[in-house]
Amino acid sequence: MIFKKRIALSFVFLVFFSSCTQLNEFHAVDPASITNPGGYPSHSNKKKLKAVILSDEKGTEITDLLIPFYLLSATESIEVRIISQTGAPISIWKGIFLLPQENLKTSVWEPDVIILPAVFHSDEKPFSDYISKYKNKQFLSICEGAKLIGESKQFNGYEITTHASSQNDIQKQYPDLNWKVHTKYTKDRNLISSAGVSSSVEASLILIEQMLGEETRNKVMSKIHYPYPSVKKDHSSQAVGFWDSLGIAKKITFDGDPKIGVEVYEGMNEFLLAAYLDSFARTFPSRIETFGPSTIRTESGLILYPTQTIKDYSTVFCKSFCESYDFPQAKKIRFKIAEYPFVSALTEVQSLYGDRFAEITKRLLDY
Secondary structure (H helix, E strand, O other): OHHHHHHHHHHHHHHOOOOOOOOOOOOOOOHHHOOOOOOOOOOOOOOOEEEEEEOOOOOEOHHHHHHHHHHHHHOOOEEEEEEEOOOOOEEOOOOEEEEOOEEOOOOOOOOOEEEEOOEOOOOOHHHHHHHHHOOOOEEEEOHHHHHHHHHHOOOOOOEEOOOOOOHHHHHHHOOOOEEOOOEOEEEEOOEEEEOOHHHHHHHHHHHHHHHHOHHHHHHHHHHOOOOOOOOOOEOOOOOOOHHHHHHHHHHHHHOOOOEEEEEOOOOOOHHHHHHHHHHHHOOOOOEEEEEOOOOEEOOOOOEEEEOOOOOOOOEEEEOOOOOOOOOOOOEEEEOOOOOOHHHHHHHHHHHHHHHHHHHHHHHHHOO
16 A cells, blocks of 8 residues: 555645646567568558648657548548657557658658647657758647647747646747647648647647638538537646645545556557547556457558556457456456447446546646
8 A cells, every 4th residue: 555655645746747648558568579461551642631630659649640640631631640759650649650651861752731749759869860851841739739739949939838737847948939828729821730638639629621711621520520510729738736636646545446447459449449438547546558360450541559468357448348358356347339439438437436537637638
C-alpha cells in the first residue's frame, strides 16, 4: 500500500507537467522485434492534395496523430502520410506501434499541408529543419504540437492555442507567439492550431473546410457523428487543478489495480481506437495495452502493431464480445461504433469510475 501511495503521489506531480501526452508509456514493445508486413504502396495519387503528419519514433500522442489522419483521409480528396525520423515504427504511447510511410532522411514527397502533433522530442533539429523547408505551406498544430511551432521560430506573432493544462508553461517557453485561450482552435494566416487532444477534431474540420469547402466538411462531420450542428469554437479552457490531482491519487491508491485491454482488428476505425485508448489511459490504470493479430491495417490503411504482454485484464473493449479471446476474469465491453467516439468512451469512463472522475478525464482530454 505504501508503494502504491508513492506511485499515486508521483502521478499527482506529473499531472502538472503533462497534458497532451500520456503520463506513462505503458509497457512498450521493443520496435526491433516488429516485422514489416509488406509496407505501403510507393505510388501517389496525383489528383489528391497531400498532407504530412510529422511524428517522433520515440513517442507521438495517439489522438493528435490518428484523428487528423482519419478525418483528412475520410474526405477521399487528401492523401495523408506519416513521416518520422528514420521510418522505424512509432510508439504512439497508448500501448501500440505504427509504421510510418515516409522518413525525414529520404522523403521527396512535397506536402500541401503539414500537421504537427505532440511529440516526445520537440526540439530535434530534423523537425525544425523540415518545418523551415516548407514554412509557406499550410500548417495544423495539434495540442502540444505548439512546441514544434515555437521551436521553429517561423511563426512569431501568430495566434496559437494549446492544451489548457499546458498553456502557462508553454507560453513562458515561447513568448513570441500570440497565445489564445477559451477556444477550440485558432486560425491565423497559414497556421491553424487546436486546444488539447480532443480539439484535434475541430481544428481538422476547419482545415478540411478551408481546403475542400463546407460540403466536404459536413460529410465528414456526419460520418463521425459529430455532436454539434456546426464546428464548435467556444471552449472553457479548464486546466487540471489541485483537487483533480488528489482525485487521481485517490483512484490510483484504491482502484484495485485495473489492467485494461483494447482490441485492435483489421479495418479498425482510427478515431475509435484513439478515443478509447486515450480516454482510458487518462484513467490511470496500472496497465493499458492493445491485443489482436500481430499486425493490422486500419480503415484508412495504416499498419499497426498491438503490444499485448498479459492476459489478466480486468476490463477489455472489443468489437463484438471477445469470443475469440480467453479473458475469463475481465469485464467485456463492446465499442459503441454508431456514436461520436469521445462521447461513447467518456460514457464508459463515467459508468466505470463515476461522474467526478469522468470530469477529471474530460479535463485531461481538454474536452
